[in-house]
Amino acid sequence: MAKDNDNSNVYIGKKRSMNYVMSAMGTLNEGKPAKLLARGRAISRAVDVGELLINKFAKGASYGTIEIKTESLTNKDGSQSNVSAIEIEIKPGD
Amino acid sequence: MAKDNDNSNVYIGKKRSMNYVMSAMGTLNEGKPAKLLARGRAISRAVDVGELLINKFAKGASYGTIEIKTESLTNKDGSQSNVSAIEIEIKPGD
Numbered sequence: 066m067a068k069d070n071d072n073s074n075v076y077i078g079k080k081r082s083m084n085y086v087m088s089a090m091g092t093l094n095e096g097k098p099a100k101l102l103a104r105g106r107a108i109s110r111a112v113d114v115g116e117l118l119i120n121k122f123a124k125g126a127s128y129g130t131i132e133i134k135t136e137s138l139t140n141k142d143g144s145q146s147n148v149s150a151i152e153i154e155i156k157p158g159d
Numbered sequence: 160m161a162k163d164n165d166n167s168n169v170y171i172g173k174k175r176s177m178n179y180v181m182s183a184m185g186t187l188n189e190g191k192p193a194k195l196l197a198r199g200r201a202i203s204r205a206v207d208v209g210e211l212l213i214n215k216f217a218k219g220a221s222y223g224t225i226e227i228k229t230e231s232l233t234n235k236d237g238s239q240s241n242v243s244a245i246e247i248e249i250k251p252g253d
Contacts (some may be wrong), residue, residue, distance in 0.1 A: 109202040131225040149206045
């Protein structure tokens with residue numbers, strides 16, 4: 066099973082939403098589900114990307130599981146921070 | 160059926176997360192599900208509120224349906240803007 070090199074995972078960061086839309090389209094066009102992953106403030110952008118895909122770019126695609134969780138990050142000084150995260154699965158159309 | 164005066168809906172805006180946590184706790188403590196609603200950049204905060212409730216404040220509570228959609232807003236000049244929105248249902252514990 067592919068893990069870190071699983072190209073169906075799209076990590077949402079600070080770039081413009083369209084970058085991530087295009088990245089997910091590559092996976093969906095192969096008929097495979099794509100997963101949008103985001104933490105903290107990027108969560109809003111992940112939701113934008115999901116809506117752009119489903120309403121505009123990936124015809125017939127639909128939401129799969131939407132998961133919300135907390136991830137623990139280690140800061141540079143060794144302390145721990147908790148940050149909210151979201152995983153949005155996008156299932157390709159027929 | 161209650162509609163706009165349904166106090167189980169918590170609209171997430173620009174206040175600190177704890178304000179919304181407390182507001183949702185009121186509903187959950189009555190044994191009723193609470194719904195967190197947010198648009199645009201407030202979506203990240205809604206996810207934070209959900210995690211705070213489930214991991215810290217509302218023991219036994221769990222996520223219900225998580226819905227993502229697009230809402231159409233009318234600007235002051237009469238034009239339309241689309242904005243992403245999220246609805247997170249929190250189910251009370253036993």
